[in-house]
Amino acid sequence: MIQVINRALDLLELIANDPEQPKSLGELADGLGLNHGTCANILKTLVARGYVEQVAAKKGYILGAKAYTLTGNEAYQKDLLEAAREPMEVLTQAVNENCLLAVLKDNQRVVIHRTFAEQDLQVRTADLKPVYDSASGRLLLAMLSPEKLQRFISKYGLPSGDSWPEIQSETQLINALALMCRDELALQTIPNRHVIGLAVPIYKNGIVVSSLSIYLPEYRYMAMDKQGLVQDLRKCAKSINNKLI
Structure with missing residues (x-):
């Protein structure tokens, strides 16, 4: 050897x-x-x-x-990663919170890039996570066409257990996702972990190809300028979008 x-x-x-x-x-x-x-x-x-x-x-x-690329991971997109790397670093420096870029694969939210803050207490989230369990996954689901969303629900069903306790029916799910699609923003509170997740879409040629997210402790979120945080997140997403044109 x-x-x-x-x-x-x-x-x-x-x-x-x-x-x-x-x-x-x-x-x-x-x-x-x-x-x-x-x-x-x-x-x-x-x-x-x-x-x-x-x-x-x-x-x-x-x-x-x-x-x-060696794994044949279809979720990995080189052009997307190259477009996102620098804007995400700028975003992390601006808000000093961990950020991630994710795509949808089957019923999983798959992280393809991360940036890390300097905070002593940081929020970590797994690379693979069920779609309903994360702001980034919910946002990606919300941006699907009605036909694709219906196929997803038919194949994978509704949220179960504690993954999204507010959703008890298909109507509630569709209405909640419709609001996220309208606002182009997903906000998730994870009470048992005291974590907040926010996600916005990334577009390429008018099609949503990924989500950009920030995850942070609830106490820091409550003390900061929430509107400013969302604006910073959207500004970063716009910068990535412009590079993908």
Whole structure:
């Protein structure tokens, strides 16, 4: 076996174990028992080839674009990611909250890019999540055509359990989604976690291709300029839209 290839694959697997959490050089090297210099050189190559992404100086490493394309993940769209990367960084710096870009795949909301704030207390959300369980998923569902929405409901049913307790019937679901579609905004409160999620659509050639979201602790949301937060979110989405034209 070729040792350096094994080490590179070990690094990719370790990063992919928890893709929403950037891992530092020290964490990766120590986790695999590697010399820090050796680990840094391998990571440098993986970053240069696009299989790993360095979030920012000292923030750590996450999976890069090439790692997703190898899986055949249809949710991953290179042009969308390239258009969103810089505006999302600007948004995160402006509001100092974690942001994510997500797409709809079957009955899952799939995160394809994240930016991380400097807050000590940050809201984390899984890469894969049932559509009804997140603001980003609900927004993507709301922006479907009536025909596609009806097919989704027929195939996957209504929210169950605690995923969306306010919705008890198909009529309630359709009405709630219609309001989100009209406003181009989804607002979700997760009482048991005291978390707020907001999402707006991203368009390409007049078609919604993803959602842009901010998730933050409820106490910070209640203390901030809520209208200003939504405006910042919409401004970022517009910047991404303009790059996709």
